[in-house]
Amino acid sequence: MDEIRQSVELNVRQEVGSLLMLRSSVTRLFQKVALLRAPSIILDFSQVEFMSRSFADEYLTGRALSEKTIEERNLPPEVSRMLQVVAHSIAATHSDPFVPPAAHRSFELAPVKLL
Amino acid sequence: LDAVFVFPTTLLPLLVLMDRTGAVLESSIPSVRGYVAAVSRPDAPPAGATYLVALRRGADLGPGEGVLDRLVDLSGSTRLFSRNRDAYHYLLSELVDNIDQHAGADHAYVMAQYYPIRGEIEASFMDDGVTIPGSLERGIGRHYPPEDAVQAIVDALGGLSSRTAERGFGLRTSVRLTNALGGEVLIVSGRGAVVAEPAGGVLPFRLSEDRALQGTLVSLRIPEGDKTISLYDYLEG
Numbered sequence: 001m002d003e004i005r006q007s008v009e010l011n012v013r014q015e016v017g018s019l020l021m022l023r024s025s026v027t028r029l030f031q032k033v034a035l036l037r038a039p040s041i042i043l044d045f046s047q048v049e050f051m052s053r054s055f056a057d058e059y060l061t062g063r064a065l066s067e068k069t070i071e072e073r074n075l076p077p078e079v080s081r082m083l084q085v086v087a088h089s090i091a092a093t094h095s096d097p098f099v100p101p102a103a104h105r106s107f108e109l110a111p112v113k114l115l
Numbered sequence: 116l117d118a119v120f121v122f123p124t125t126l127l128p129l130l131v132l133m134d135r136t137g138a139v140l141e142s143s144i145p146s147v148r149g150y151v152a153a154v155s156r157p158d159a160p161p162a163g164a165t166y167l168v169a170l171r172r173g174a175d176l177g178p179g180e181g182v183l184d185r186l187v188d189l190s191g192s193t194r195l196f197s198r199n200r201d202a203y204h205y206l207l208s209e210l211v212d213n214i215d216q217h218a219g220a221d222h223a224y225v226m227a228q229y230y231p232i233r234g235e236i237e238a239s240f241m242d243d244g245v246t247i248p249g250s251l252e253r254g255i256g257r258h259y260p261p262e263d264a265v266q267a268i269v270d271a272l273g274g275l276s277s278r279t280a281e282r283g284f285g286l287r288t289s290v291r292l293t294n295a296l297g298g299e300v301l302i303v304s305g306r307g308a309v310v311a312e313p314a315g316g317v318l319p320f321r322l323s324e325d326r327a328l329q330g331t332l333v334s335l336r337i338p339e340g341d342k343t344i345s346l347y348d349y350l351e352g
Contacts, residue, residue, distance in 0.1 A: 021183055021208035050201055052208035053350065054285065078201065078347070085350045112265060112319045115308070115326060 008038040026058035046074035123226040243330040246305040264307030298337030
């Protein structure tokens with residue numbers, strides 16, 4: 001009988017690239033995670049150069065919904081910062097997801113012109 | 116076409132028209148004719164080209180990684196990019212992701228041009244999706260009559276999203292970043308158009324019915340300048 005490893009490590013740069021930009025990339029990453037038999041997954045973020053806000057949002061949502069235990073390793077400071085910003089934002093707006101979390105930006109709106 | 120110089124913002128909609136109807140663009144200006152012929156070629160631009168055109172249809176729409184990689188390559192040599200790498204990555208990723216996620220589009224189009232002498236880059240993103248007012252109505256049930264499309268764009272700039280609150284930051288932060296870099300943004304959707312200026316002002320336009328855009332165009336023009344900004348100073352949350 002095959003022995004199931006308790007923990008498997010995935011290198012995010014190899015799986016997605018050094019620029020983590022699109023939500024669809026997160027979907028593909030978690031599809032790969034779901035196919036692994038190990039209950040615990042370590043995602044190695046070393047040599048990742050950038051994570052977008054959209055990627056971070058989709059990643060945190062995917063991690064929360066995943067049946068596996070997911071742990072990040074070697075998070076570059078900027079990537080860690082983006083994850084913190086988005087995690088904070090999600091927590092702050094969790095109670096009413098359809099209301100913008102911050103006050104609307106006040107614009108210096110000129111009169112509407114007709115074209 | 117009588118213009119003596121064409122930018123992605125004006126040329127992309129024309130390329131889309133040519134792509135979809137087989138129309139031919141004629142110009143008496145040789146440089147414009149040559150430029151349009153070059154950017155209309157279906158094959159990838161030659162090495163060292165300062166432009167990028169990506170037209171994606173139907174099943175080819177897919178994830179935008181390929182387009183993003185090419186945009187990153189195009190901007191790799193610019194001063195803007197070397198000084199504001201993360202901000203530029205943010206802009207590209209949010210605008211391509213917006214098309215992938217929100218628009219419900221069958222077609223998506225991107226054109227970018229780097230102007231080394233003028234010292235600026237212009238990038239236009241266009242889709243034939245449900246428009247910004249259509250997206251807000253579909254997502255959160257807020258109805259905008261066609262003539263109020265400009266209000267929908269202003270609301271989207273204020274952070275309103277067709278999905279969850281966390282998703283409301285994309286367009287708003289993109290405009291703030293572009294303005295902070297000294298650039299301006301044009302958004303056209305349905306019968307509404309808005310120009311967001313570097314100083315923070317917003318010029319709204321209501322388009323007549325025959326000028327309505329069936330989809331959305333977002334266009335950025337950013338000078339290379341000497342500014343260096345931190346993306347993380349502009350992130351809200």
